[in-house]
Amino acid sequence: MKITVTVNAADYTRDVEPRLLLIHFLRDDLGLTGSHWGCDTSNCGACVVWLNETPVKSCTVLAVMADGQRVNTVEGLATPARLDPVQEAFAACHGLQCGFCTPGMMMTARWLLDNNPDPTEAEVREAISGQVCRCTGYENIVKSVLWAARRESGGAGAVPGLRPGEGLTGEGLPRA
């Protein structure tokens, strides 16, 4: 079937099999391998993208269902000049280890902050529920999202569990 999908504001027309999932369309047909394919059962959330500004698990959508629709993936977060604050936050707060869950986490975090610029820690945890991280224990992911919220609001308020300047990746440790 011939489909045209707008991915990160660019139109792509391809002939695809009706059974092709959106995640495979993005990764294999378009070469956008930022979105990850983990469980294939809608459980892990590594494949989260936005379909018309709504976060969905792209292993739960057929490519043909995205025909004529808009999709945003992690590749669309940064501009050539600048990382998205969510990306900066994950780097600054060590919000990832292996990085497998990170694209999905960041797409959800971006959506959360667009809809709730000042989330509580509980709201962040709620938003990333249904997304599995085997490495971080989630603590630094939550800190990253809160850090990004502070950065975007221009505020310097403390992020719970992270004193200003403390724990940022690459920062020197105070010497005794």
Place this chain on the structure above:
Amino acid sequence: MAAGGTGQVFPRNIVAAAWGHDHERAGADRVDLNTVTEFAPATEATWRDGDAWLGGGTFLFSQPQPGVTRLLDLAAFDWSPVTEDADGVAIAATCTFAELARWRPSHAAFAPFAALAARCCHALLGSFKVHNVATVGGNLCLSLPAGPVTALASTMDGVVLLRGRGESRGMPAADFVTGDGRNALRPGELLTRLWLPAASLSARTAFRQLSLSPAGRSAVLVAGRRDRFADTVVTVTASTPRPVCLRFPAPPTPAEAVAALDAQRPEYLDDVHGNAAWRAAMTRRLIGEVLAELAS
């Protein structure tokens, strides 16, 4: 990556990626839907063997569907998710959990129903990313014991509207689910909508749900409703393979309700979500809590 080397079981696709399958090979393996060859708008297709109605796909795409060769996309109907008038509320089969949870009635009297609907929506294990696509019709038709729409529809005396080849019929939602993953659908029949009568929508409602982990699949779900004239309905789902509906002309005591439950000789599920004895005990306890809340 040493698959299994640490005793962990990695999903087979992660292992496949680590083993460096080439593109063609990955293409053949990459989808469980390897028998599906066609996708068609449901409005333009006549049902045939090998077809599956496609709601949100959260079940259809999550495991192999060996008998399915064609998916019929229900989105093509473009039904309004929720419509209401003084007689009641109609929820389209294609209404998503997110749409139902967000819905606010224009008839103030239906507010108790809207509140119960939102709680049931959140009782589906799965984050809002699943709620954004999973549908009311898909939940009823998948007919899992932990199907929260089954609980909602049964408690509200809902009627499911079914469209088959050349005939349409309605049946009480409480009778629709007949067992774990089983229902009254005939081959090719489509559930078009769920109808909820006004009389039950303004009733006082109460809801209790238990699972073994904070956002886990429901092991016991008890929902209750008490009408203006004190008619009381209590529905048990999740702990039993099919809904158990208890009806009383006047508010029962907990002992009366439990006696009515036992009289139906429900079978309690025994699986990873909870063992049968625990589920039976918790069902009784939650019935008591629901009745207490309805009376308060």
